[in-house]
Amino acid sequence: DAKTTQPPSMDCAEGRAANLPCNHSTISGNEYVYWYRQIHSQGPQYIIHGLKNNETNEMASLIITEDRKSSTLILPHATLRDTAVYYCIVRAGGSQGNLIFGKGTKLSVKP
Amino acid sequence: GAGVSQSPRYKVAKRGQDVALRCDPISGHVSLFWYQQALGQGPEFLTYFQNEAQLDKSGLPSDRFFAERPEGSVSTLKIQRTQQEDSAVYLCASSSRRQETQYFGPGTRLLVL
Numbered sequence: 630d631a632k633t634t635q636p637p638s639m640d641c642a643e644g645r646a647a648n649l650p651c652n653h654s655t656i657s658g659n660e661y662v663y664w665y666r667q668i669h670s671q672g673p674q675y676i677i678h679g680l681k682n683n684e685t686n687e688m689a690s691l692i693i694t695e696d697r698k699s700s701t702l703i704l705p706h707a708t709l710r711d712t713a714v715y716y717c718i719v720r721a722g723g724s725q726g727n728l729i730f731g732k733g734t735k736l737s738v739k740p
Numbered sequence: 741g742a743g744v745s746q747s748p749r750y751k752v753a754k755r756g757q758d759v760a761l762r763c764d765p766i767s768g769h770v771s772l773f774w775y776q777q778a779l780g781q782g783p784e785f786l787t788y789f790q791n792e793a794q795l796d797k798s799g800l801p802s803d804r805f806f807a808e809r810p811e812g813s814v815s816t817l818k819i820q821r822t823q824q825e826d827s828a829v830y831l832c833a834s835s836s837r838r839q840e841t842q843y844f845g846p847g848t849r850l851l852v853l
Contacts, residue, residue, distance in 0.1 A: 663841075672744075672831050672844035673783065716782060720840075727773055727796070728833075728842060730782030 632656070633717045638735040641711075647704040649734050651717030654698045659722045662693060664702045666713040667733070673716065676702065680722065707738045742766065744845035746832050752851045753822045761817045761848045765834030772815050773842060774807055775831040783831050789815060822852045 634652040641647040653662065663678040677684055677691045679700075684691045690703040704711055716733040720726070745764045753759050765772050770791050775783035776799075785799040791812035800807070804822075809815040819826055829849050833842040 672833075672846050675841050675843060678841065714782075722840075727775075727785035727788055727799070728783075730784070732782055 632719045632729070633731055635715070635717055635731060635734045637732065638737070640737050640739055641704075641707045643709060643738055643740050644706055647707040647711065647736055647738070649702040649704075649715050649717075649736065650699065651702070652699045653717070653719050656697050656719050657721070660719045661722055662691065662697075662700050663718045663720055663728070664689070664691065665716045665718065665728075665730075666711075667716070668710075668713040673730075676715075707736075709738050709740065712736060712738045744832055744834055744843055746830075746845040746848050748848060749846065750849050750851075752853065755824060755852055756821050757852075758818065758820045759822055759850065761819075761830050761850070763815045763817070763832030763834075763845060765813065765815070765832070766836075766843060768836060769834035769843075770812070770837050771835045771842075772809060773833040773835075774815070774817050775833065776801075777829040777831055777847070779828075786817070786830075819850075822850075824852050826850060827852045 661678050661680050664676040665673040667673045676688050679691045693700045714733040714735050716730050747762045772789040774786040777783040787807045788796040789809040804820045806818045829847040831847045833844045835842045
């Protein structure tokens with residue numbers, strides 16, 4: 630079973646920030662938080678990952694709470710092309726094992 | 741550089757037919773994964789290779805499913821005697837030894853009639 634909890638769906642206005650929450654209350658000290666997204670009819674796309682510090686790249690920012698029990702993926706200026714299912718996954722560092730996907734959050738960006 | 745590629749992108753099979761799905765990982769990636777994604781669900785793990793060795797096949801749903809990666813590069817997922825419940829998108833992902841991030845291909849959509 631997935632070790633994360635996400636809302637099933639969210640809406641966001643185009644041009645506004647999209648903030649996608651994820652709860653991972655049982656996360657272990659060596660587990661990273663990964664985010665992927667899946668646009669309709671495509672394979673999952675890696676977005677970002679982090680351990681305990683906040684992370685930012687060209688796609689998004691990842692904010693992890695101090696107790697590491699939850700995190701938020703931020704898309705600063707959502708566009709229609711960001712409409713997708715977003716998956717939050719926890720995974721042990723140094724692991725070459727498989728990813729365990731939950732149901733994710735369906736983000737709909739509306740004009 | 742080139743990403744993970746999969747072929748065919750779409751496959752329609754009659755029930756009972758055998759199918760073979762191909763995955764070309766990113767060049768130099770030692771780890772290769774197969775996932776199955778049913779409609780409306782997240783991907784579910786099938787099997788994992790490190791180079792040519794199949795290290796984990798715990799997710800294969802039945803002995804009709806078989807995967808190989810004989811030279812540690814291209815991989816083939818074979819499904820024998822396909823059933824309607826095998827209809828799904830089959831995703832392949834690869835990762836390097838240094839970097840654990842998995843990169844996915846576009847998937848093969850299999851429809852069994």
